[in-house]
Amino acid sequence: MSRPLDLLAEAVRGLRARPLRSVLCAGGIALGMAAMVAVVAIPATTRQALLDSLGQDGNLLTVSSGDTIDNQPAPLPPQSPAMVRRITGVQRLSAVGYQAGWIARRTPLVPVADTNGLALIAVDADLTGTLDLKVSHGRFLDAATSRFPVVVLGSGAARALGMTSTGPDRLLTLSTPDGRRTATATVLGILADAPLAPELDSAVLIGNQAARTRLGARSGPTRIYLRADPDSVTTVHGLLAATASPGDPGAVVVGRPSDLLVARLTAQSALNNLALGLGAVALLVGGVGVANAMVVSVLEGRSEIGLRRALGARRGFVGSLILVESTLLCLAGAAAGGLIGFAVTWASAVSQAVAVQVPILPVGLGLAASVVVGLVAGLYPALRAAHLAPAAALRIAG
Structure with a gap:
């Protein structure tokens, strides 16, 4: 048997002889490695899912x-949707209108003065196609239901109202701020979160036709959502202000929601770097624990070291044995930590219904760092064991 294999076999026997200490030492490294894998892989998984979504929604304007003056959405000219639709490159379009004179409440028993209510927005049935909205309960408005007093709740509005289901018994009260005019509406559906249109999350949506016939809505749209040809997004973006409001294009705000999400990703990356640093600190702390345990091991094993030296073991063999033991501890801890980190990442991905993403480079660097930590942590105790005199060690043991 070659000498490296002798060293490895002896190191394994030494670790098995002290199982509790070995597990505790490797556990410190495992926690650091698990933290490092988790703080890198979980954001990477979420980021990839969001980037995939941005790839589909990058043409939304x-x-x-x-x-x-009173911080309410100002209406666009009534002819704006028709004019914008004529722009070459516009594929789909849907306009919504904030109903400044109406609010939605759970019950008419609460005085209007005691509640701000929820914003009421008139929408077309094709809004889900333009924004790719998902309905978590019930269904969205269509050509038939848009004529009747039925509403769809944004996800935040549903939570604020305490509604988790839909049905004919789920009713809302629509009223003017002064409470003089009221109407009752049935909750037809509840939307899932809409990250590209967060203003809809906290609103109550009603059909445009019902808003006109039953609420007397007459003002123009307050926001237009449109999908442009991906190759024409820049051109369409430059034409929208002048087309939507030729008389006052400076008052028109043209946005691209995906840009905001990209900015959020940039901020998230900075936070991820901070978390990665914390994982590295945890890994370093685990290495210090290994070093401390190996020093104690050398002190407690002086009689064994002295006996080995008396039987002819060279200093290099004894020092290498301690070094291999500490390296094995770090490798075992890194492997266990990597598996724990992957399991946590997988659980997070399953809860979000997205694919798992584990960046190979950071995880590989973490594994390499654990080996380096093991070598550095075992260096001092290895040198101490190598320079321990046989006679002195046997005399102290005796």
Whole structure:
């Protein structure tokens, strides 16, 4: 048997002889490695899912005219949707209108003065196609239901109202701020979160036709959502302000929601770097624990070291044995930590219904770092064991 294999076999026997200490030492490294894998892989998984979504939603544009003096959405000219639709490159379009004179409440028993209510927005049935909205309960408005007093709740509005289901018994009260005019509406559906249109999450949606016939809505749209040909997004973006409001294009705000999400990703990357640093610190702390345990091991094993030296073991063999033991501890801890980190990442991905993404480079660097930590942590105790005199060690043991 070659000498490296002798060293490895002896190191394994030494670790098995002290199982509790070995497990505790490797556990410190495992926690650091698990933290490092988790803080890298979980954001990477979420980021990849969001980037995939951005690839589908990068051609979404919005047109609005800002807010009025009392911080309410200002209407666009009534002819704006028709004019914008004529722009070459516009594929789909849907306009919504904020109903400034109406609010939605759970019950008419609460005075209007005691609640702000929820914003009421008039929408077309094709809004889900333009924004790729998902309905978590019930269904969305269509050509038939848009004529009747039925509403769809944004995800935040549903939570605020305490509604988790739909049905004929799920009713809302629509009223003017002064409470003089009221109407009752049935909850037809509840939307899932809409990250590209967060203003809809906290609103109550009603059909445009019902808003006109039953609420007396007459103002123009307050926001236009449109999908442009991906190759024409820049051109369409430059034409939207002047087309939507030829008389005052400076008052029109043209947005691209995906840009905001990209900015959020940039901020998230900075936070991920901080988390990665914390994982590295945890790995370093685990290495210090290994070093401390190996020093104690050398002190407690002086009689064994002295006996080995008396039987002819060279200093290099004894020092290498301690070094191999500490390296094995770090490798075992890194492997266990990697599996734990992957399991946590997998559980997070399953809960979000996205594919698992584990960046190979950072994880590989973490594994390499654990080996380096093992070598550095075992260096001092290895040197101490190698320079321990046989006679002195046997005398102390005796």
